[in-house]
Amino acid sequence: MNTLKVFFVVLFITIISINRLDAQSLDFYPMDENFELLQKFYKTDTVLVVFPDSEPILAMDKDAIEKFKFWGEIPFFYYKKESDINSSDLKKNIQFFGPIFKFQKEYSEMPVEKTDHGFLYNTELFNHENDAFYYMNENANRLYMCKNSSKAISSFFSYGVGAYSFYIFRESEIVYSGFTNENLSKEKINDLNHFREIYFQQKTLSFFNLNIAKTLKVDSLFDIASKELDKYVINLCDNLEVDTNNIDEIKLYAYADRIELQKFIAAPLFNTVWGKSVGNVLHTTQLDLSIVKHETAHSIIFQKIGGNLNQFWVEGFRQYTDYWFNKGTYNVDLEITKSNITFLDEELLNGSSKFFNHTENYGISGVFVKYMVDKIGFSEFKKVYSQQDIEEYITEKYEISMDELIAEFKDQL
Ligand SMILES: [Zn+2]
Numbered sequence: 579m580n581t582l583k584v585f586f587v588v589l590f591i592t593i594i595s596i597n598r599l600d601a602q603s604l605d606f607y608p609m610d611e612n613f614e615l616l617q618k619f620y621k622t623d624t625v626l627v628v629f630p631d632s633e634p635i636l637a638m639d640k641d642a643i644e645k646f647k648f649w650g651e652i653p654f655f656y657y658k659k660e661s662d663i664n665s666s667d668l669k670k671n672i673q674f675f676g677p678i679f680k681f682q683k684e685y686s687e688m689p690v691e692k693t694d695h696g697f698l699y700n701t702e703l704f705n706h707e708n709d710a711f712y713y714m715n716e717n718a719n720r721l722y723m724c725k726n727s728s729k730a731i732s733s734f735f736s737y738g739v740g741a742y743s744f745y746i747f748r749e750s751e752i753v754y755s756g757f758t759n760e761n762l763s764k765e766k767i768n769d770l771n772h773f774r775e776i777y778f779q780q781k782t783l784s785f786f787n788l789n790i791a792k793t794l795k796v797d798s799l800f801d802i803a804s805k806e807l808d809k810y811v812i813n814l815c816d817n818l819e820v821d822t823n824n825i826d827e828i829k830l831y832a833y834a835d836r837i838e839l840q841k842f843i844a845a846p847l848f849n850t851v852w853g854k855s856v857g858n859v860l861h862t863t864q865l866d867l868s869i870v871k872h873e874t875a876h877s878i879i880f881q882k883i884g885g886n887l888n889q890f891w892v893e894g895f896r897q898y899t900d901y902w903f904n905k906g907t908y909n910v911d912l913e914i915t916k917s918n919i920t921f922l923d924e925e926l927l928n929g930s931s932k933f934f935n936h937t938e939n940y941g942i943s944g945v946f947v948k949y950m951v952d953k954i955g956f957s958e959f960k961k962v963y964s965q966q967d968i969e970e971y972i973t974e975k976y977e978i979s980m981d982e983l984i985a986e987f988k989d990q991l
Pocket of ligand 1: 874
């Protein structure tokens, strides 16, 4: 080999080993796949949930707290505001829920300190509305799920906590995960922002902040994403008849494989997770643009038109937007609907979680939304969608029940 060749071979090997090094230097403290502390906490007949006097717990949060313990025997949950708890309550396993700085007293030593509007971890301040932490003490009798505002999304439930004893969330992201104790003497903490710096290469588009694993073909993925994604948002907004002002940036993480994704989102490996979307943060394995566009459309509809609590309408509206970009999709969905029409009943239309039992329901909901849009007009549909009263609207305006509407829909297929 001539010197030049040797040089290139050495350079090539160096590049490969640098790439390897990048992946290897992410020394994550592993999760506890058995959720030991969490299991221990719930191994009791009653759990007391305490909230600050000035921040009553919302029905939505109660519901999430109780559904979170879905396995084995479900303890009885009872709720008290802080000033109502007495000394016998303190013998119970207690879950504290609400902004930590609004609690008057301390109930166990914590790895964070209260501040006026949030909390402090080491020297880092977390005082935004959407900042939060989760902490289970070593005895597993005190559990803290504390977000700075009741309006913020509950990252604990969105990500699914418990495989570590401690998490800090900033906006919709985990920034620290790991194990710690009260006086921080036994800290095993993953600094995720530091790991992200090592692991991802970043690029900002108009509506997206792209983070792509350095071990992937970064340049070509950036190139593809740059050509497709911003344009997609502009076209989508155009079709939705809304402007593109003040759209929250969508943060996208593309991991090289599922295992790495699961480490970053702290999802135990016995579950198979290929992607996750929390607020405006999207985690994907590789860069699947159809998934990115799917989640982006959810986010834009939410921001520009409004939210809806019914999965059937949420997914149906999202699916309907596909028909603007590809007429063939509608015909495919129409065939799916015809062959699986038995799936469509009042329960599905009412937002039952059985929606997710069959992927065909995506197609069915899209075709149904198109039918609704054709019937009542797009601007009317947008209005009733965001006001959450599609059912009411139909029964009042057309004097038919949802059952009759389903029958009408089936007839015209
Ligand atoms: Zn969806």
